[in-house]
Amino acid sequence: MTQIPTVTKAGSLDRPIANSYSSGRLGDGMPWLILGGSAVVSAVVFVLLQVGGVTEEFNISGAVLLTLVIYGVSLYIASRLVEGSRRAVDRLVTTLVVTAFVIALLPLISVAFTVVTNGSARFDIQFLTYSMRNVVGEGGGALHAVIGTVLMTGAATLISVPIGLLASIYLVEYGRGRLAQAITFFVDVMTGIPSIVAGLFAYAVFALIFGPGVKLGIAGAVALSVLMIPVVVRSSEEMLRLVPNELREAAFALGVPRWLTILKVVIPTSIAGITTGVMLAIARVIGETAPLLVAAGFTNNMNYDLFDGRMQSLPVFVYSSYVSQGIEAQASLDRAWAGALTLIIIVMLLNLIARLIARIFAPKLGR
Numbered sequence: 001m002t003q004i005p006t007v008t009k010a011g012s013l014d015r016p017i018a019n020s021y022s023s024g025r026l027g028d029g030m031p032w033l034i035l036g037g038s039a040v041v042s043a044v045v046f047v048l049l050q051v052g053g054v055t056e057e058f059n060i061s062g063a064v065l066l067t068l069v070i071y072g073v074s075l076y077i078a079s080r081l082v083e084g085s086r087r088a089v090d091r092l093v094t095t096l097v098v099t100a101f102v103i104a105l106l107p108l109i110s111v112a113f114t115v116v117t118n119g120s121a122r123f124d125i126q127f128l129t130y131s132m133r134n135v136v137g138e139g140g141g142a143l144h145a146v147i148g149t150v151l152m153t154g155a156a157t158l159i160s161v162p163i164g165l166l167a168s169i170y171l172v173e174y175g176r177g178r179l180a181q182a183i184t185f186f187v188d189v190m191t192g193i194p195s196i197v198a199g200l201f202a203y204a205v206f207a208l209i210f211g212p213g214v215k216l217g218i219a220g221a222v223a224l225s226v227l228m229i230p231v232v233v234r235s236s237e238e239m240l241r242l243v244p245n246e247l248r249e250a251a252f253a254l255g256v257p258r259w260l261t262i263l264k265v266v267i268p269t270s271i272a273g274i275t276t277g278v279m280l281a282i283a284r285v286i287g288e289t290a291p292l293l294v295a296a297g298f299t300n301n302m303n304y305d306l307f308d309g310r311m312q313s314l315p316v317f318v319y320s321s322y323v324s325q326g327i328e329a330q331a332s333l334d335r336a337w338a339g340a341l342t343l344i345i346i347v348m349l350l351n352l353i354a355r356l357i358a359r360i361f362a363p364k365l366g367r
Contacts, residue, residue: 024083031075031091038070039063061110068099112344119341122334128342132300132317137328142339144302145317148217149346151306152296152313153286155221156228161278163225164232171233172240173262190230198226199291206295217303217311220296224285231284235277239270272358279354283347289315314343 042063049055072095080088130141167187171180202223206214243266251261267274297310298320321336 026079026082030078034074034078035067035071038074039067041070042067060113061106064102064106064109068095068102071095072099115337115340115344119337122338123341127335127338131302133302135300136326138331140335142314142317142335142342144300145312145314145339146342147302147304148296148311149286149314149343151304152217152221152224152292152311153282155218155306156224156285157278157282159221159225160228160232160281164229165236165274167233168236168240169262171237173258173266187230187233190226191234195227195288196290196294198223199294201226202291202295215295215297215310216308217296217306220292220311220313221306223291223295224288227285227288227291228281231281232278235280236274239273239277240266242273243269275354275358279351282350286347287315287343289319292316293319314339318343
């Protein structure tokens with residue numbers, strides 16, 4: 001079997017060489033090897049900085065960023081020496097794009113690392129099964145705050161999702177003229193209102209009914225629903241607009257009325273996107289502190305009734321633990337970090353549940 005000769009830059013014939021580096025190409029494993037070496041060098045640098053007293057703790061974000069810088073420079077040099085300038089520039093641009101993506105994730109990485117590191121020490125069974133009633137120093141837990149967060153967020157979801165979904169259906173399927181334009185305008189305005197305004201609105205409404213100074217869990221749920229409704233409307237509206245008109249026209253051609261077409265065709269087709277939008281709205285409000293502090297107040301006791309007395313939430317629990325540290329300051333700080341970790345875990349579980357629901361109820365395209 002004969003081998004096809006290759007042409008060199010000088011135009012002379014040369015025999016093909018099996019070695020990838022000699023033929024002007026980096027091996028498939030070389031970029032990963034350079035990345036691993038860059039990570040090791042970066043970790044050593046930041047460990048030495050920590051040992052030398054320059055930094056108090058290991059900076060995970062700085063280590064990741066330094067790793068990418070070392071990797072980009074090293075890969076460019078290696079590619080230029082072996083593959084030439086054109087391929088080296090291509091690899092450099094690819095590395096810059098990946099670096100920009102990682103930089104966008106650095107705040108999330110830093111927050112997650114910090115919360116897990118500081119909150120894991122106090123995140124235990126006692127923290128999840130005890131309240132703060134009659135607790136002065138160490139001990140106690142955040143069960144009352146977890147229950148309050150779940151109840152108020154759940155009530156806000158029950159209020160917001162039907163209103164937001166029906167409003168988006170009206171805008172997409174029925175809305176024409178100035179009324180639809182006015183609804184869109186006010187929804188956009190509501191999207192940007194400060195959260196404290198929503199809390200003051202809910203407090204004012206319930207103060208007119210029950211008198212001044214009232215603090216109720218349902219008031220906090222109403223405040224959260226004011227923040228959720230515009231998010232649900234806008235996200236659901238975009239998902240409904242993505243449904244092809246051919247599906248609607250096919251249903252109309254079969255004599256199916258509009259309301260049944262919406263119920264059986266449009267909503268099932270867009271249910272995955274609608275669920276994602278609802279979860280984004282829940283994640284938007286579950287960490288709100290100001291409206292709940294104004295409308296629902298705070299308490300150290302358990303409260304399962306949204307319509308009776310003050311109700312604690314995890315964001316307010318974290319805030320009060322940090323502000324009112326009491327006798328044992330470190331114990332309060334540990335509870336605050338553990339509360340933040342609990343809140344992140346709840347949001348993560350809600351997202352996983354939303355993905356599961358979206359996968360189950362998504363339309364089946366196969367035969």
